[in-house]
Amino acid sequence: MSKYKANGVFQSMGFALNGIWVTLKSQLNFRVEVLIAIMGFILAMYLRFTYVELAIYVFTVALMLFAEMMNTVIEFVIDAYFGNKYSILAKMSKDICAGAVYLTSFLSVIIGFLLFAPKIYSILLFKFR
Numbered sequence: 001m002s003k004y005k006a007n008g009v010f011q012s013m014g015f016a017l018n019g020i021w022v023t024l025k026s027q028l029n030f031r032v033e034v035l036i037a038i039m040g041f042i043l044a045m046y047l048r049f050t051y052v053e054l055a056i057y058v059f060t061v062a063l064m065l066f067a068e069m070m071n072t073v074i075e076f077v078i079d080a081y082f083g084n085k086y087s088i089l090a091k092m093s094k095d096i097c098a099g100a101v102y103l104t105s106f107l108s109v110i111i112g113f114l115l116f117a118p119k120i121y122s123i124l125l126f127k128f129r
Contacts, residue, residue: 023069029101030068037061040112047119060111067104071097 006012023030044057074097082090 019069023072027068027072030065030072033061033064033068037065040116043116047116047123049115049119053115056111057115060108064104064108067101071101 006015024034040057040061044054049057075094078090078093
C-alpha cells in the first residue's frame with residue numbers, strides 16, 4: 001500500500017478531501033445531513049448564536065458527519081470482504097453501524113432542540129405580544 005502513502009501535508013489533505021467527495025457522491029444521507037447542517041448554520045447566524053452555542057452546534061454537526069462517514073467505511077469494507085454476498089455477520093455489523101448513526105442523529109436532534117428552541121421561542125413570544 002506504499003503507493004497510496006502521502007508525500008506531504010498537501011497530498012494528505014487531497015486524500016482527505018477526496019474521501020469527503022466520495023462520501024458526498026455515494027451517500028444520500030450524508031448529502032441530506034450536509035444540507036440540513038448548512039441551513040442550521042444560517043439559522044444559527046440569524047438567531048445570533050453566541051460563540052459557545054455555535055461551537056456546540058459545529059461540534060454536533062461534525063460528530064454526526066463523522067458517524068455517517070465511519071458507517072460508510074465499514075459498509076464498504078464489509079461489502080468488499082464478503083463480496084456483496086449475504087452473511088449474518090455482515091448484517092449484524094452493518095446494523096450496529098446503522099444503530100450508531102441513529103444514536104448520533106437522535107442526540108444531535110436533542111442538542112439542536114436545546115440550542116434553537118429557546119431562541120425561536122423568545123422571538124415568537126416577542127412577536128406575538
